[in-house]
Amino acid sequence: MSDKPKFAMYWAASCGGCEIAVLNIHEKILEVDANFDVVFWPVAMDAKYKDVEAMEDGSILLTLFNGGIRNDENEHIAKLLRQKSKILVAFGSCACEGCIPGLANFSPIHEILGTAFSTISTDNPDNLRPQTAFDMPEGQIRIPTLYPVLRTLDQVIDVDYYMPGCPPESHQIAAVIDLVIQVLQGKAELPPKGTTIGAGNSTVCDECERTRNMKTIKEFDRIQFSQTDPELCLLEQGIPCNGPATRSGCGAKCPSAGAQCIGCYGPAEGVEDYGARLISSFASVIDATDPEEIDLILDGLVDPAGQFYRFNLAGSMLRASKAAFKANGS
């Protein structure tokens, strides 16, 4: 084994896009290889959990952990990697705030299983459900146990840094890797623990090129149903664009391409609840004082909770609260 610092990456409840994003840093990947010894990265190389278990505590320098915690296997590996890593980064929206898998937290577990195994599109005549343990001639086989909710990584383990994005932009990944290499070479210092890295301090509007004016909204509409002015701020045109509340760093890709920001970079620094910011700001600029008219305008926001919490339902104040966990505790 070389004495290069060790690098690990793992996916829990996520789509795999984050892994692709890492590979998408082009030749920079060679620098990773040059500077790190990749010890565990299931999507890229073969490795066994027991190999990790055998490592010394704190022996991995950098772990990029993506995905939320949906089952006992996720939790086990998260805890294991925490134990073995010096720096553990919640990598990507799923790990940071739950992302799309977290939207399942709107539904109780029986509904989720029902959707997966008992809808018309599923060929499951005996209405079987997977079981965690099953005896086969070769011995008992196990599949991980599903949890009733998806939790964000920092709801389960201590996290050193957060790197938002669905997935994080490649140039941001490259920059972070550069930074770590510079730290290794003694040319830079690590930011304080808990910092969000690979992103900006402001919001998407900061990077958006569209013209902005005073805002008064008379009507909300879905982008697929309306003709928008390519030069003008989408929100001013009644398109519910999450840009004003979403952390900068992506380069305002979506608004530049004519689509509204859906918020994958999460809240800006210091914001307690991402959705609350959007609720407050959107409602503030509605142009109506009559309750009925307000409701009429709000009808244009078809799925407000989905709009405001698409990426961070699991990490939101209400859904992550102790009271919420406790209320349905048993």
Add this chain to the structure above:
Amino acid sequence: MTELQTVDLPTTIPKHKKSLLSEVAARTAGKSNIEMCIQCGTCGGSCPSAADMDHTPRAIFALLKAGVRDEALRSNTPWMCVSCYYCTVRCPQDIHITDVMYTLKNIAVEEKIYTDSTAPDFSKTFINMVENYGRSFEVGLAGIHNLKHFIGRLPGMTPMVIGMLTKKGMPITPPKRIKGMAQLKKILKRAKELEAV
């Protein structure tokens, strides 16, 4: 003018829910605002038949507030109401005065306390027709009613009645029952039960 006389006013008006005022308010459909009366007299001033009323509507509201039930209900005031709604649109407190008059009539009929039965009888005759045929029948109604209450008036009315029947060609036979008579009867039966609750 009537002389000032001692009225048997209740000394204290109980503030609990069953005060006369709130009873009337509760039985009036919509929002009556009856408790808002400031005794300005716009209603009594506006009323085309005020001259023939023993109390002006304003005075009725004072009686209701004072809890003088019998005198308020026995008054001919609601029965003299022509439903012109002048009082209602002019009332500075937005009291639905005409509707309150209907409520007073409802209570009086229910408790059979009225001084003169002409008006209640007319209404009852009218609704009997409606309950039997589903439609009203002017000639029959006027005939029955005037025979009962204004028999002396009939000779004077004769030219008019003849005109009505010949010139105007008003039907002298009751209207055809509506098709849904059974349905209507069921609805009214249920409505009466609900009214009693």
Add this chain to the structure above:
Amino acid sequence: MTKNNEEPRIGVYVCHCGTNIAGVVDVENVATWAKEKLGTQGVVVSRDYKFMCSSLGQELIEKDIKEHNLNRIVVAACSPHLHEKTFRTATSNGGLNPFMCEMVSIREQVSWVHTDKVIATEKAKSMISGGVARIVHHEPLQPMSVPIHPATLVVGGGISGIQAALEIADAGYPVHLVEREPSIGGHMAQFDKTFPTLDCSACILTPKMVEAGNHPNINLYTWSEVEKVDGYVGNFVATIRKKARKIVEADCTGCGICQEKCPKKVIDDVFEAGLGYRKAVYTPFPQAVPNYPVIDVENCTYFEKGTCKVCEKFCPTNAIDFEQEDELISIEIGNIILATGYDLFDARKVSNYGYGRLANVFTSLEFERLTNASGPTGGEIVLRDGKTVPKSVGVIHCVGSRDKNYNEYCSSICCMQSLKFAHLVHERSGAEVYNFYIDIRTPGKGYDEFYLRLVEEGTNFIRGKVAEVSDTARNSEEEGKLIVQVEDTLVGKQRRIPVDMIVLSAALEPRADAKEVGKLFGISCSANGWLIERHPKLDPVATMTEGIYIAGCAQGPKDIPSSVAQGAAAAARVIGKIQKKEIELEPIRASVIEEKCSGCRICNNLCPFNAILFHEDRMVSEINPALCQGCGTCVAACPAGAIIGTGFSNEQVLSQIEGLLMLNIEAAATD
């Protein structure tokens, strides 16, 4: 831990308020509990005391701050609206920033409104827990000081505005008095007599108008309107549009020949309330200040048809200038007084009273002109035909007032005004007078005496709101008369009273443009349209916007004495401000963290005080601290969390929520 890493050392003081609090809340228990349970939050001293607001109570705090090295104070006592200043001062005397003190209202919100002692004590505890959690995040705040420009803008040249302008000018400070009409004087100039003393309105008003017109410290802008206001208390900049008079003021001598010669007669619906005529070039009335006429462009034959110019021909000083244009003047001022007055209710809306349809129904203002010696009839009370003296007059009170169909409020002056009308009718025509009223309201010095005088004079008072006025006679007695149909509620019968003339005591209403005026100056109107004062009882002439005051009927219907008093009161407030030379602004306000601001512009139009500006070049928003009133709406609205509000920061409120709920969570945890 606090922001500046200082370990919080908190003192909690629980007031007994005699038995006001201690009678319901177990104050000793609360104080002990605070020390024990909130020690981890930083509470180092916790005491209960009989009267915290007494000087001994305050000294207790000062002493503890020094002895125990406290850096934060929580006082659980009455409402902060009562004693917040007291305890902030005590905190400051102890050597801390006054804003390091927080009050918890356990009297108004606990002991006075709850009876169960156990529950009240628990609630007091949780509220103190909230207060302690909040104060941890308090930061020292410094009030901002701004200089005060010594000049004042007075908007509206009625009696209230004139009074305010004179008071300030007499104190030696400059005043800009702006009036929309060609002359100052307002409604008072239209009246003949004033109640209850019956002095001649012009006799008492004219000297004041002249004084205002000649005062070296008063700049008079008549035929002018304020178009724009920028800035903040002490440093406003106002733009005044001086409408073109088409008369060169410097050359005009006020000789009046132009008015005499002008061939165009126009119904004067401002000063004469539509009851008389004026010319197309006119001064509204002989005593007008200033005495320069105005050319009414809309009615002037020259402006309509391109020829005439009779006035120009006859003007001895060549003062007519048809080419004159509006002028925009920018002035700097430190304070503003709004005395914009009222409009008369449009009595045509009460169609059952027939105004506008029945010739001899008059409004109160018309009647004022009718009785005025300089009015269209030379003060003779006659019918609309201009000659017949009425033999009977009906005066109807509360027209458009005290009526949910029009205005719910009482217009406050109509009773006295109607009594005055009745008196004038008696005096001038000897006609029979009927006053139709709902209630006679005479709360003022000498007012009720005046009412009794009218009773003595033989006025017929009929208690009943008039149902309708019609000209449809039912008998010969009613033929050719106006018939008032009313319930005489004291008799309980409907009456029809034929009279020759009706006077409608119409409601006073907010100016038709009151809302726009409010917007222009950044102050608000109540639901019924009057400008809102800072406090209805204790601060009736100030507004929520520092440096802007209101006086007279702009604030609500009132009579001349009250209008004058308010004008003077507003002036006194302004003079006090100017003499201080600078003003300290409450430090509760919002500011933008520039690095976090992305320039999304969501906050930009949320501020009614126009305190938020947007820098196009840097694409960031900024809050002008002097304009900010501290409401916090932008703080709550900023999607990026880039706006912070001092005194009510997110940390403070969120911690307070945590603190308030701490007891419950703990209780639940032990279940």
Add this chain to the structure above:
Amino acid sequence: MSDYIFYPGCAMESSARAYDISLKAISKTLGIGIKDVDDWNCCGATEYLSISATPAYALIARNLALASRQVNGSNTVMASCSACYLNLTKADHNMAVDPKFGIKINQALEAGGLSYQPGALEIKHILDIMVNDIGLEKIKSKVKRPLEGLRVAPYLGCMVPRPDYASRFSDAEQPVELDMLLESLGAEVVDFPLRTACCGGHMTQISPDTAFDLINRLVKAADDQQADLMVTACPMCQMNLDAFQGEMNHHFKTNFKMPILFFTQLVGLAFGYEASELGFGLELVSAKSALSKLGMKAPESDSAAKVKKPPKGELPMPAPLPKMPRSAEKEATQ
């Protein structure tokens, strides 16, 4: 063309046949489709409400429930009788503003397998439809025989303009809609001060003296204005003023002969229909002589000469409020 669900009310088949006949005639010219509420029942007039509220409203609501089943494109119910119009509006209004009450009425309707959602229908009086939906311009364009020289007193009565529900189209005291309609037909409309006064309603049956007084006031006021005839928009008003005019004359020893017609009859005349096609002749006080004036220029009457040019010394009058239908006024202020 617009279709309306029509609630005729009982009088249309008896005392107000002239109204019915003339309405059907002019609706052809105006191109409006009229479809009766299927199996409608009496609205109870003012009588059922006097006896018991819930059954009274249930009675009215049955019609609303039936009509709401017939909605097909247009949800407008047209009423001709003002009492019917008011009752339908009133039930709809009270069910909406007092939800508890609305539920109660629906419980009653349920017994007959019906239900009504308040607000589902728009209830309009014919006059409202003619002035505001169809419009005076269109009506004017259909006039073939202008009613020149005919002095008409417009009499609307109580229940079209009052009470003042939000949906009401006219001013509660001095509405102008009927005046404007008649003016557009070319008639000379007198300024009839009692245009919304009461005709006495059922007082002809209960307290005849009261009723005669009210009838007298109306007829006298019209006569004072030298009106040739009065027009109404309500079967009850028409019947009281027409049928009881004789008895009233007898009572007061007067001799009025004021013809009382439905406004639709005059619209029909102006549209060029023959009197026989419009139910003329069904009135008891004959309109024949009044109508004989048609087509002749009326002599300049004194009152017409009186207005304009104030004599010297006269004080100016305040301008009356602009004459426009209330609905237009509402729009203008928005």
Add this chain to the structure above:
Amino acid sequence: MSDNNFEPTIIGFTCNWCSYRAADMAGTARMKYAPNVRLIRLMCSGRLDPTFVFKAFANGADAVLISGCHPGDCHYVDQNYKALRRFHLMKRVLSQMGIEPERIKLLWASAAEGAIFASEVSKFVDQVRELGPLNWNKQNGGIAAAEPAKEEVAA
């Protein structure tokens, strides 16, 4: 837990100018009302950040009261309309989150309306008592403790 004995905990937000003074007035007039509401003073109902409401629910409040000056009477001109709009949107989001919209109430109370304030608070407490403790509506996807869903997988 038996709902009969349930006493809700409610966090109330009042503006400094009208509703907080209404509470003061209720106190001065010794009007009794339910003790379940704990008030937080803000300068204006326009300061009300939905975060505050969510925080209150997250930390165990059963309901939230938001109170300000009457529309048109705001001491900051019209900021209470912003509170009104946020309130409407918040209600929608809360109900999607499984929290009954009846658990938040918007109350306009002027400084003179102590009696209204007191009676409305009591009414609201009754209403919340009826609803029972905050218990995320399970049908709407209540969040459960992060324990394995044994029952489901054992099927």
